[in-house]
Amino acid sequence: MSFNIAIDGPAGAGKSTIAKRAAKELGFLYVDTGAMYRAIALGLLRKGTDIESEADLSESLKEIEVSLDYEDGVQQVYLNGENVSDQIRTEEVSNMASASASKPEVRAKLTELQRGIASRQSVLMDGRDIGTVILPNAQLKIYLTASVETRAQRRYQELNLKGENCSLEEIEKDIRERDFRDMNREAAPLRQAEDAVLIDSSHMTIDEVVAMIVRLTVVNRQ
Numbered sequence: 001m002s003f004n005i006a007i008d009g010p011a012g013a014g015k016s017t018i019a020k021r022a023a024k025e026l027g028f029l030y031v032d033t034g035a036m037y038r039a040i041a042l043g044l045l046r047k048g049t050d051i052e053s054e055a056d057l058s059e060s061l062k063e064i065e066v067s068l069d070y071e072d073g074v075q076q077v078y079l080n081g082e083n084v085s086d087q088i089r090t091e092e093v094s095n096m097a098s099a100s101a102s103k104p105e106v107r108a109k110l111t112e113l114q115r116g117i118a119s120r121q122s123v124l125m126d127g128r129d130i131g132t133v134i135l136p137n138a139q140l141k142i143y144l145t146a147s148v149e150t151r152a153q154r155r156y157q158e159l160n161l162k163g164e165n166c167s168l169e170e171i172e173k174d175i176r177e178r179d180f181r182d183m184n185r186e187a188a189p190l191r192q193a194e195d196a197v198l199i200d201s202s203h204m205t206i207d208e209v210v211a212m213i214v215r216l217t218v219v220n221r222q
């Protein structure tokens with residue numbers, strides 16, 4: 001039987017780095033659902049879709065197909081057959097992903113795909129609504145968060161390393177806006193599932209959080 005781990009939390013809490021490492025240690029498939037929302041967002045941006053127009057959004061979604069594959073164990077996301085794993089990491093796509101993820105039609109498109117993957121194997125899936133909506137029966141649920149200041153600082157360093165010009169204030173403002181949208185939207189808002197374990201990573205190292213998740217998995221599997 002597959003054992004599923006759901007990790008939810010706001011942007012920049014370190015979810016993907018931590019989830020990737022924990023999945024590797026546990027031998028689970030890592031599924032980054034944010035990448036799927038980002039791929040749809042890139043498709044919508046390329047089409048110049050007005051996401052506030054139901055008809056326009058619906059038309060565009062018909063022509064957007066998202067799929068996942070793994071290369072050497074690393075998740076790759078495809079938009080209509082094109083590998084867009086690198087192109088989805090811009091601030092423009094981040095903002096469009098957050099805005100379009102509030103649309104029920106966008107969420108419905110990904111729900112089935114995500115549940116299907118988790119039904120076939122043990123996964124560690126990260127996102128915003130995994131423990132609450134996608135995998136309500138996940139055997140382990142984690143809500144991973146950190147203070148806004150810590151998350152902005154981390155994102156700033158990450159972008160700097162990539163050589164992207166950015167301002168810390170702008171990033172912090174973007175994070176606050178995205179948090180607000182993710183937590184206050186009607187469709188599957190970001191919130192901690194009642195049975196999720198809360199981990200605040202503000203004062204923890206990546207290693208410490210990974211070790212904690214691995215420990216919790218071992219305990220819950222017994």
Ligand code: DC
Pocket residue numbers: 011012033034035037038094097098099101102126127128129130178182
């Ligand atoms: O985790 P991320 O930053 O790559 O996610 C991009 C956006 O997608 C984020 O603003 C919220 C949205 N998202 C979502 O609504 N539900 C998920 N399961 C994953 C991401």
